[in-house]
Amino acid sequence: MTKSTPDGQILRKIIAEIPTPFHLYDERVIREHARALNKAFAWNPGFREYFAVKATPNPYILKILQQEGCGVDCASMTELMLAEACGFKGEQIMFSSNMTPGEEFAYARKLGAIINLDDYTHIDSLRENGGLPELVCLRFNPGGQFWVNDSVMGTPVTSKFGMTERQIFDAIESLLTQNVKRFALHSFLASNVLDMNYYPAIAHTLMELALRIRQRFSIAVEMINLSGGVGIPYHPEEQAPDIQAIGDKVHETYHELIEQNGMPHMRISTELGRYMTGPAGYLVTTAIHEKDIYKHYIGLDASAVDLMRPAMYGSYHHITVVDKEDAPCDTLYDVVGALCENNDKFAVDRMLPHIDMGDIVLIHDTGAHGHSMGYNYNGKLRSPEVLLKEDGNFQMIRRRQTPEDYFDTLDFSGLLDGKMKD
Numbered sequence: 001m002t003k004s005t006p007d008g009q010i011l012r013k014i015i016a017e018i019p020t021p022f023h024l025y026d027e028r029v030i031r032e033h034a035r036a037l038n039k040a041f042a043w044n045p046g047f048r049e050y051f052a053v054k055a056t057p058n059p060y061i062l063k064i065l066q067q068e069g070c071g072v073d074c075a076s077m078t079e080l081m082l083a084e085a086c087g088f089k090g091e092q093i094m095f096s097s098n099m100t101p102g103e104e105f106a107y108a109r110k111l112g113a114i115i116n117l118d119d120y121t122h123i124d125s126l127r128e129n130g131g132l133p134e135l136v137c138l139r140f141n142p143g144g145q146f147w148v149n150d151s152v153m154g155t156p157v158t159s160k161f162g163m164t165e166r167q168i169f170d171a172i173e174s175l176l177t178q179n180v181k182r183f184a185l186h187s188f189l190a191s192n193v194l195d196m197n198y199y200p201a202i203a204h205t206l207m208e209l210a211l212r213i214r215q216r217f218s219i220a221v222e223m224i225n226l227s228g229g230v231g232i233p234y235h236p237e238e239q240a241p242d243i244q245a246i247g248d249k250v251h252e253t254y255h256e257l258i259e260q261n262g263m264p265h266m267r268i269s270t271e272l273g274r275y276m277t278g279p280a281g282y283l284v285t286t287a288i289h290e291k292d293i294y295k296h297y298i299g300l301d302a303s304a305v306d307l308m309r310p311a312m313y314g315s316y317h318h319i320t321v322v323d324k325e326d327a328p329c330d331t332l333y334d335v336v337g338a339l340c341e342n343n344d345k346f347a348v349d350r351m352l353p354h355i356d357m358g359d360i361v362l363i364h365d366t367g368a369h370g371h372s373m374g375y376n377y378n379g380k381l382r383s384p385e386v387l388l389k390e391d392g393n394f395q396m397i398r399r400r401q402t403p404e405d406y407f408d409t410l411d412f413s414g415l416l417d418g419k420m421k422d
Contacts (some may be wrong), residue, residue, distance in 0.1 A: 003236050003364050006388060008322050011284065011360060014386060015399050020286045020360070021302035022236045022384040022400075023371045027064060029280035030367075031390070033243075034068035037272065040247025044254070050094045052228055053079045055273025055368035056281070060387055060397040062086045065276065069096050073271035074113070077104045085391070094225070095273065096139070096186065098161060102129035109133065116186050116225070120167045122172055131185070136175055137184035137225065138168050140209060146189040146300055148201045154190035161188055165209065172217055178208075184223035185209060192231035192274060196241055200249040202226050203268070207257040214263065224265040230270075235367050241275070263265050275367040281367020284319075285357045295334050298355050303337025304344045305380040307366055308373040311343040319347055322360035322409035327353035335361070339378050371398075380405060 010123045011161060012414050014024070019035040034049065043046040057079060063086055072083045083093050093113035097104060099296055100118070102125055105186035108115050109130025116137040119122065126132060141162030146154040148283065156162070172183065185206050190198060199263040202227055209220035217242065233240045250268065258266050289299030304311040319335060321327070337344040346363055355361065386389040 005320050005322065005324075005325060005362055005404070006282065008360075010388070010392065010394070011322060014388075015284070015286075015360070018101070018384055018386055018396055019307050020284050021300070021307070022253060022284055022386050024282045024284050024386045024388055024394075025061065025277065025367055025397075026280045026388050027281075028388075028390050030061065031065055031068060031281070033276050034065055035241050036068060037270070037276070040244045041250070041268055043247070043251050045265065046223075046267045048092075048267070048269045048384065049276070050225070050269055050271040051276055052271050052368075053082060054372060056277045056370075058397055059086050059370055060395075061277060064087075065406060068088055070276075071269075073273075074108075077107055078102075079156050080107050080111060080113070080422075083320070091135075095255075096137075096271070100125065106130040111136075111314055113125060114184065114320075116184075117171070118161060118163070118164055120174075122179075123171060128168070129180065130176065130331050132178050132180055132194055134180065135182035135184065135222075136180050136224030137186050137223070138171055140165070140168055140185055140187045140206065142187070142189075142205060146201070146205075146243055148193070148195050152379060154271055159189075161187075168209070169213075172213065172219075176217065176219075183219060184219050184225065186225040186227060188229065190229045191359065192236060192401070193229050194231045194233065194241055196246050196249065197225065198229055199246045199270075199285040200228050200253050203250045203253045204230070204257065207253060207266075210266065211261060211263070220264040221266060221346060222264075223269055223273060227267045227270070228272050228274065230272055230275045232274055232365060234318065236318055240336075241277075268421075276368070278365050278368035281365065281370055282365045283363040283370060283419070285361045285363065287355050287357055287361055290355070290357065295331060298333045298335050298352075298361075300335065300337055300346070300361055301362075302346075302383065303339045303378075303380060304341070305339065305365060305377060306337075306375050306383045307346065307370050309369060310346050315379045317346060318364040319352060320362045320364065321353050321355055322362060324353040324355075324359070329353055331355070339380070341377075376401075376406060379406065 050071040082137040090112035093114045095108040096116040096119040106129040139162040206224040285300040291297040311317040335347040384403040
């Protein structure tokens with residue numbers, strides 16, 4: 001089975017101007033996913049997707065999503081700064097961090113962001129760093145294992161994120177005495193789930209908690225954030241989640257627990273990253289070496305610094321050789337980079353068409369947690385990012401890192417003055 005690929009002529013046109021390796025993002029796919037998500041939850045007035053900035057922290061990507069009505073989910077000071085620079089304001093921003101420095105709370109308060117508290121003790125930190133807002137979101141960790149149908153989707157009991165139910169109640173009791181008037185709930189229980197029942201299950205968990213809060217405190221939770229977790233089909237034989245069916249199932253849960261219990265309207269929000277931009281991205285590389293010892297290796301001009309997921313998690317990313325999409329996959333390869341680490345492998349024992357030196361090799365589904373997880377080990381420089389626009393034109397939206405960038409944070413005083421001194 002195959003995955004769709006950008007047109008080979010367009011790729012060569014880009015490569016003629018911007019040498020490989022680079023990350024390429026397809027604007028059309030990003031917009032399609034944003035519109036599909038918004039349509040799936042159109043039944044819920046006030047629905048908003050808070051795109052997880054950590055997935056693809058590039059202002060051009062954020063502006064595309066802003067045009068589609070999305071907000072942003074930030075987890076650090078610099079992500080907040082990026083959101084501010086892109087024109088996101090107030091409750092268009094969610095700040096969901098953990099072990100948070102006080103100055104980051106203060107900055108989030110300055111922007112008017114919805115602050116999602118990860119721990120009961122963060123109440124004091126927020127009060128002392130920017131002050132408590134009228135609206136506070138609380139992150140819930142139900143503990144145990146999180147089941148969807150007959151499958152375990154996550155083990156919240158081992159997760160560092162969120163509060164117990166008792167801590168949620170204690171937090172609300174404390175916040176109500178400190179003039180907090182509005183409340184939201186959030187939970188993150190699993191990652192990259194293809195089962196369409198995941199979001200309805202997490203919605204059920206949060207809505208039931210909202211009902212217990214209503215009974216205990218006579219207050220209405222005004223928003224629940226289902227967080228991320230909806231996955232993408234990294235393997236070509238996998239089925240992509242039907243986001244419309246997911247939205248419909250959450251609607252059924254909402255009707256059963258919120259409407260039929262006479263609860264006030266509750267806004268639904270999400271903070272997807274992988275679903276929104278993952279399938280829109282490719283790591284575009286060139287085959288530059290072939291090595292035959294105990295295994296048959298193809299060396300690319302990219303490495304794990306450009307895409308960490310296979311090295312870090314053993315993750316599968318589909319690989320396509322441009323102009324050989326229909327050729328038989330009759331050669332067994334390990335596809336590797338140049339790092340001095342043996343886990344620098346994009347694929348192990350992968351059947352692919354015969355690869356010639358100079359072939360363009362595409363690594364699929366890198367639009368989320370791809371470039372953003374890059375690093376500089378071995379002094380390798382970060383690759384550029386390129387946007388393939390809806391009209392077929394392209395634009396470099398992040399330039400290639402240079403040696404000057406790499407050395408810029410070092411203090412060479414007394415050692416270097418353009419060159420090494422004796």
